[in-house]
Amino acid sequence: MKTRLSSLVVAAGLIAGGLGGAPVQAQETYKIGISAGLTGYAATVDRAWSDGVKVAADVVNANGGVLGRKIEVIVEDNRSEPQDAVTVYRKMISSDEVNVFNSGCVSAGNMAAAPLVVRAQIPMVLCSILPKTESDVKWAFSTLPPARFEIETRLQYLKDKTDIRKVGVMHDPSPYANLQKDVAVKIAKDYGIELVGVEQYKTDDADLSVIISKMASAGAGAILKIGLGGTTLTAAKNIKQLGLDMLLLTSLEDLEVFRPVAEVLGDKFFFVASPAQVYDALPDGPLKSEINEFLGPWKKQYGDRDPNWAGRGWDAVMLTVAAIEKGNSIEGPDVRDNLEKITGYQGTTGIYNFSPDNHQGITENPFVLGQIIDGQVKIVN
Incomplete structure (x- = not known):
């Protein structure tokens, strides 16, 4: 990180000094657009992501910007709804004229x-999964590890550390949750696990006891819950109210969502955790060093707030800056092409290895299983 920021300062100084012609005007900016669910079911994670993008932009700007331009972050609330996302994307493309999306x-x-x-030829470095069509994927890059990693982390624990062999799966209707559900259905048997129920719920459901009771009656000793x-x-609360001796293993989420859950279920609650959420337990090395580079400015502004999704937002900005520097260009097609050339890049979540055939950069599972015991986040051994 220090090396990358130092290069930004040098580049900015050269351009400001007249490299290649006329001096750069002070008002020139590089605009990052964010379509975020600041309200709705994704609010907790998308607010953190957006704030992480802003913290990264502040750090880059404090060190001279990118190619002599200050980063300007434009955030629009999509209310966690696809229709609203289309509206805010259209607005940021036509009115704000953003250069890249870190949505x-x-x-x-x-x-x-x-x-x-x-159509606008604007690269996207996203928190979410990639689009489905090949033409859309060409312009999209994801900071999200493959869906199977979250499932594998939970199934491996059940296989190695418990006698539970019957499990239920609950998931919300989002594309990423459905991807995880499909993975669970496909690979559970490889871990000696029988899925005795697979049920979808709504993101605003206030009672899941019917689904949980059905799975318990089928012999489930644990539930994999997939969704935000x-x-x-x-x-x-439903598991406790029903008096069930059942484990709840959930997806990656903000720790503030998990803390009250841990108060209800205690040591029967497990969750997929990213490296930034268990920073203190990490061994020294490049991953911990990169997380530390992010945590300094993050904690200065937000204290002990969960760094996971914000760290991934930080990664999105730094990957974008790396692509700009690699091609010495802010033009959309050039940035897109150079994102494909980024390999071995240490981020806060893991190492990114993009290529023309792979726009989902993290290829090795960075996750661990976590618990919150006596208010402290622990890695489950």
Whole structure:
């Protein structure tokens, strides 16, 4: 990180000094657009992502900007709805004239708006999964590890550390949750696990007891819950109200969502954790060093707030800056082409290895299983 920021300062100084012609005007900016679910079911993670992008932009700007331009971040609330995402994308393309999108975790919204972005030839470095069509994927890059990693982390624990062999799966209707559900259905048997129920719930459901009771009756000793938001606490309360001796293993989420869940279920609650969420337990090395580079400015502004999704937003900005520097250009097609050339890049979540055939940069599972015991986040051994 220090090396990358130092190069930014040198580049900015050279350009300001007249390299290549006329001096850069002070008002020139590089605009990052964010379509984020600041309200709705994705609010917790997308607010953190957006704030992480802003912190990264502040750090880059404090060190001279990128190619002599200050980064300007434009955030629009898509209310966690695909239709609203299309509207805000269109606005940022036509009115704000953004240069790149570092958009949040509402996969359906990013997918729905992708054709607009492709026509405008604007790269996207996303918190979410990639669009479905090849032409849309060409302009989209994801900071999100493959969906199977979250499932594998939980199934491996059940196989190695418990006698539970019957499991239920609950998931919300989002594209990423459905991807995880499909992975669970496909690979559970490889871990000696029988799925005795696979049920979808709504993101605003206030009672999941019918689904949970059905899975318990089928012999489930654990539930894999896939999805964001307050339904995780709902599921925990239902399990306790029903008097069930059942484990709840949930997806990656903000720790503030998990803390009240841990108060309800105690040591029967497990969650997929990113490296930034268990920073203190990490061994010294490049990953911990990069997280530390981010945590300094993050904690200065936000204290002990969960760094996970914000760190991924930080990664999105730094990957974008790296691509700009690699090609010495802010033009959309050039940035897109150079994002494909980024390999071995240490981020806060893992190492990114993009290529023309791979726009989902993290290829090795960075996740661990976590618990919150006596208010402290722990890695489950």
